[in-house]
Amino acid sequence: MMLGAIEAGGTKFVCAVSDNDLKIIDTVKFPTTTPAETLIKIVAFFKPYTLSAVGVGSFGPIGINPDTNDYGHILNTPKLAWRQFDLRGALKTALNVPIYWTTDVNIAAYGEMMAGAGQGYSNIVYLTVGTGIGAGVITAGEFYYGIAHTEIGHTLLQKQAADSFAGSCPYHQDQCAEGLAAGPAIEQRCRQKAEKIGATDPVWAIEADYLAQLCHNITLTFAPEVIIFGGGVMHQQQLIPLIREKLATKINGYVELPSLTDYVVPVGLGDQAGLTGGLYLAQKLID
Structure with a gap:
């Protein structure tokens, strides 16, 4: 079988x-x-x-x-x-x-918890930043559900005063994380795809600020043990260090966090996270 x-x-x-x-x-x-x-x-x-x-x-x-x-x-x-x-x-x-x-x-979050960057933890948030922004939230080893599943990518952020971009979300324009920081937002803001933008371009500081705001909100809402970033935009390796730096500033010592190098981390399984998690979940049905 x-x-x-x-x-x-x-x-x-x-x-x-x-x-x-x-x-x-x-x-x-x-x-x-x-x-x-x-x-x-x-x-x-x-x-x-x-x-x-x-x-x-x-x-x-x-x-x-x-x-x-x-x-x-x-x-x-x-x-x-x-x-x-x-x-x-x-x-x-x-x-x-x-x-x-x-x-x-x-x-993908489950795959990371079982075999990737979330191993050893039972409270994690997996964030994917690509065509959209989505999050898988696991608390005490189980998916977090309420009246629906989470839609963290559409939570509201503070737009930077110097950012004139009108936003890419059809529902929230330039008010939510997806409208400000998903792949299409970067492409529309810069008029070129993310992979063609140089690592030192100022847009990455803007992007990191918005993603750090998202981490700030997640930290104070779900208090996870680790936040794992995946998705095509996160292939930009300069982002994770920038996000950590900006998150430390935003939290401003209000809560004590683990070392940020252990708290905000890249995906461990790459593009295999989803399939891996799907297989582990299938296995749960027969155990």
Whole structure:
């Protein structure tokens, strides 16, 4: 028997199969198109294998309460073909195995806790900074849920007085973290993609300030043991030291933190965090 993982992103789906020791034996990646086309590709990939369970992390927002009618559905997404689509239900019908259902950032957070930069901790926040900004929050080893999953990327920040950028978030413009600091915000502000901007460009100090504000808010709200950064924007290696420096200034000694080199850290598993977490969550269903 084998385990499956699906990282269901708004841009692409990534699927994996592992043995029961979580050794990955096959993977596939394909663009996110329509639900019907995407399901055909998922089923075709998993068909040769006998699965015990599948861990799924989906783009969102998603329904996460098993007691509500929208459980397993993708909710108010800008991807209109997927709005209100019951992805969990469709996968359970197509694959006929138990499905662990959560967000794409949550499975990455779980992967980091189990096998990456979050090992040894049970209270972590995983932040991804890329096309959007999202966070997976784990407290006492379990995902943090309330009336919904967290949407930390849309929490409000203080805009720098010298920053004239109008913001990229369609809901909050230049008021939220995603509108000020996600990949599209950097690209629109600088009129070029982040990877083409030099490491000493002043935009990185602006970016680090906004991400440090986010860490400040997370620290005082969730009090995690570690904040782990992933996502394409964080390939800029100069950002982590800048964020640590600015976070220390913003906290200003109000709470005692661990060494910031241990508290604000880069992702340990890279692009494998989501798949790894999905497999560990699938394993939970059969243990």
